[in-house]
Amino acid sequence: MKPNFRKASPGFRWEGVDLLAYKDEGAAPFKSISRQTLFHVEQLAGELRYFEIAPGGYSTLERHEHMHAVMILRGRGRCLLGGEVRAVAAHDLVTIPSWTWHQFRADAGESLGFLCLVNKERDRPKLPSSEELAELRADPVVAAFFDGARDAG
Amino acid sequence: MKPNFRKASPGFRWEGVDLLAYKDEGAAPFKSISRQTLFHVEQLAGELRYFEIAPGGYSTLERHEHMHAVMILRGRGRCLLGGEVRAVAAHDLVTIPSWTWHQFRADAGESLGFLCLVNKERDRPKLPSSEELAELRADPVVAAFFDGARDAG
Numbered sequence: 001m002k003p004n005f006r007k008a009s010p011g012f013r014w015e016g017v018d019l020l021a022y023k024d025e026g027a028a029p030f031k032s033i034s035r036q037t038l039f040h041v042e043q044l045a046g047e048l049r050y051f052e053i054a055p056g057g058y059s060t061l062e063r064h065e066h067m068h069a070v071m072i073l074r075g076r077g078r079c080l081l082g083g084e085v086r087a088v089a090a091h092d093l094v095t096i097p098s099w100t101w102h103q104f105r106a107d108a109g110e111s112l113g114f115l116c117l118v119n120k121e122r123d124r125p126k127l128p129s130s131e132e133l134a135e136l137r138a139d140p141v142v143a144a145f146f147d148g149a150r151d152a153g
Numbered sequence: 154m155k156p157n158f159r160k161a162s163p164g165f166r167w168e169g170v171d172l173l174a175y176k177d178e179g180a181a182p183f184k185s186i187s188r189q190t191l192f193h194v195e196q197l198a199g200e201l202r203y204f205e206i207a208p209g210g211y212s213t214l215e216r217h218e219h220m221h222a223v224m225i226l227r228g229r230g231r232c233l234l235g236g237e238v239r240a241v242a243a244h245d246l247v248t249i250p251s252w253t254w255h256q257f258r259a260d261a262g263e264s265l266g267f268l269c270l271v272n273k274e275r276d277r278p279k280l281p282s283s284e285e286l287a288e289l290r291a292d293p294v295v296a297a298f299f300d301g302a303r304d305a306g
Contacts, residue, residue, distance in 0.1 A: 004234055008225075008244030017246075038246055039222040045272050046199020048222060069192040069201060071268070072161075073244075081157055091161030091226075093170075093191055115224070117270065119198050 002041075012052060012074060012113050014038065022051065023060065028127055032057025032106075040120065047120045052113040053077065053106040056148065061103040061133075066122035068096035070114050077112035078105050078145060083136070085145045088112070101128065101136060105145065155194075165205060165227060165266050167191065175204065176213065181280055185210025185259075193273065200273045205266040206230065206259040209301065214256040214286075219275035221249035223267050230265035231258050231298060236289070238298045241265070254281065254289060258298065 006015040013019065014036065022033040032054035039048040050073065053059060061080070072092045079088050080103045081096060088094065088104075094114075096102045106112035128136065137143045159168045166172065167189065175186040185207035192201040203226065206212060214233070225245045232241050233256045234249060241247065241257075247267075249255045259265035281289065290296045 002248065004248045004250065005232075005237075005239050005241075006246040006248075008242070008246070012244070014244075014246055038224065039248070039270060041220065041222070041248065043220040043251060043272075044199065044222060044270065046197065046270055048224075048270055067194065067196040069194070069197055069199075071191065071201075079158075084158075086158050088158075089161070091165070091167070093159040093161070093167055095155060095157045095159075095192070095194065097157065098196060115268075117192060117197065117199055117201055119196075 012050065014050075028060040028062065028125070030058060030060045033059055038115075045120060046117050049116050049118070050113060051104075051116060052111055053104060054111055055106050056108050057112075058105040058148075059103055060125065060127070061101060061136075061146075062125035062127055063099050063101045064123050064125045065098050066119055067098060068094075068102070069117040070094040070096065072112070072114045074113040075110040076107045077110065078107070079103070080105075080142060080145050083139055083142060085141050088114075101132075103145075105148065165203065167203075181213040181215065181278070183211060183213045186212055191268075198273060199270050202269050202271070203266060204257075204269060205264055206257060207264055208259050209261050210265075211258040211301075212256055213278065213280070214254060214289075214299075215278035215280055216252050216254045217276050217278045218251050219272055220251060221247075221255070222270040223247040223249065225265070225267045227266040228263040229260045230263065231260070232256070233258075233295060233298050236292055236295060238294050241267075254285075256298075258301065
């Protein structure tokens with residue numbers, strides 16, 4: 001059992017919280033991202049994680065039935081949600097509805113760290129087919145986001 | 154329905170998020186504290202709130218069956234948990250187990266803001282009886298905390 005008080009350490013780490021790989025290697029495309037599970041306890045139906053994307057990195061482009069409730073905690077980046085790309089910065093809130101394609105990218109000079117609340121019981125993410133990816137890419141704003149252009153949003 | 158992107162505003166406010174009274178007036182003792190519900194949506198079993206205690210203010214001393222998962226977001230203060238008093242600062246984590254007396258106090262010169270994750274379905278808090286309060290006060294560290302002394306923890 002975790003202690004009830006866990007101090008924050010420099011660099012967005014926490015006492016007694018392991019720094020984990022974001023996903024299994026090779027499971028899905030992603031770059032330069034780590035995961036820390038801050039709260040995962042029997043009595044809570046939700047689970048709170050902290051993800052951090054290093055400058056220029058990105059999370060997996062995916063969708064799923066379960067919802068994400070996100071608060072940016074540090075840095076700057078962009079978020080693709082459905083067909084929309086938005087700039088995000090510290091303390092901004094992002095709701096990721098069911099079955100909506102989403103991906104986070106850190107800006108070139110900035111780490112992007114965010115809290116993500118999910119239900120403990122949830123389905124596994126789905127990756128886009130090549131057809132779905134082509135559909136998303138048909139929008140030049142989304143294509144620029146995938147290509148890491150910094151002026152979108 | 155809330156928009157999916159909600160920007161943070163200066164002063165720990167958010168677009169489309171109302172600043173609410175902490176509790177109904179007269180329901181329980183507290184001082185200088187506000188509440189904002191950041192995420193409360195049908196598809197999530199958890200609910201994420203932001204509380205902010207002005208300098209010298211405090212939350213209600215209470216306990217309940219449901220658990221709180223807390224991350225400090227700004228400022229400095231102290232937290233009473235069971236018989237223990239600890240200093241807390243930005244990004245520290247506090248787990249408040251079932252039926253454990255707890256109270257947060259902001260330091261004299263600092264607002265204390267924190268995220269609190271709870272299950273949407275939860276029981277109502279219980280206040281201490283005068284006997285229970287006397288028991289807690291029997292510990293000089295706890296008594297100093299109640300009296301707002303700043304050197305505890």
